[in-house]
Amino acid sequence: QSALTQPASVSGSPGQSITISCTGTSNDVGAYIYVSWYQQHSGKAPKLMIYDVSNRPSGVSNRFSGSKSGNTASLTISGLQAEDEADYYCSSYTRSSTVVFGGGTKLTVL
Amino acid sequence: EVQLVQSGAEVKKPGESLKISCQGSGYSFTNYWIAWVRQMPGRGLEWMGVIWPGDSGTKYSPSFQGQVTISVDKSTSTVYLQWSRLKASDTAMYYCARPRGSSTNCYDRWGQGTLVTVSS
Numbered sequence: 379q380s381a382l383t384q385p386a387s388v389s390g391s392p393g394q395s396i397t398i399s400c401t402g403t404s405n406d407v408g409a410y411i412y413v414s415w416y417q418q419h420s421g422k423a424p425k426l427m428i429y430d431v432s433n434r435p436s437g438v439s440n441r442f443s444g445s446k447s448g449n450t451a452s453l454t455i456s457g458l459q460a461e462d463e464a465d466y467y468c469s470s471y472t473r474s475s476t477v478v479f480g481g482g483t484k485l486t487v488l
Numbered sequence: 489e490v491q492l493v494q495s496g497a498e499v500k501k502p503g504e505s506l507k508i509s510c511q512g513s514g515y516s517f518t519n520y521w522i523a524w525v526r527q528m529p530g531r532g533l534e535w536m537g538v539i540w541p542g543d544s545g546t547k548y549s550p551s552f553q554g555q556v557t558i559s560v561d562k563s564t565s566t567v568y569l570q571w572s573r574l575k576a577s578d579t580a581m582y583y584c585a586r587p588r589g590s591s592t593n594c595y596d597r598w599g600q601g602t603l604v605t606v607s608s
Contacts, residue, residue: 379549379550379551381532381534412591412593412594414593414594414595416533416595418533423583423598423599423600423601424525424533424583424585424595424598425598426588426594426595426596429588429591429594429596430594435588435596465532467532467533469533469535469593469594470593471592471593474550475547475592476535476537476547476548476549476550477523477535477538477549477592477593478535478549479525479532479533479534479535480532481532482532482533
């Protein structure tokens, strides 16, 4: 199974909004609602930010939102803050009952 | 408080065996999947496989099937990841992770990571 496709990097200024895409296939992203997004700061363990396409765990800012259309999921961060600078990974459950991650996107807050 | 505590960093030589651990506490250990995730230096996250501690049932990524073994000791609430013959390419940070509820795929609890270095 191949990794989901994410842009290597995105950037934005404080206060702006950015969107990170995550493209899979009809065997993973397109097959289920089970798409998650993780934030990883350098040297830290990943943190769940979005699950089941668009749900936020308790404690995650409502500046983070998720959506999906067909085989592509998206993470949007509004009102960018310096603390949002991190690596972001999507993941999806697959028809093979496994999980696949995206390659990761480095977010730079200018 | 839910916690996943992993064993410490390891330095090994190619060809050696290794078993690292992840101990869960603060929840019903046998009722949640535990996954292992690899992160090679400067690279992304890779899902390796999962285990259901209740019956030791496992599922592996095709990329890791036959390369590693995931096991569990219910008596100590500990999940293991082991290699029989390490390679230099196994050098990575390894995380264990527990999903939300009955899910198998969205991980809201993570261990602190175990750094494995394989070098001659």
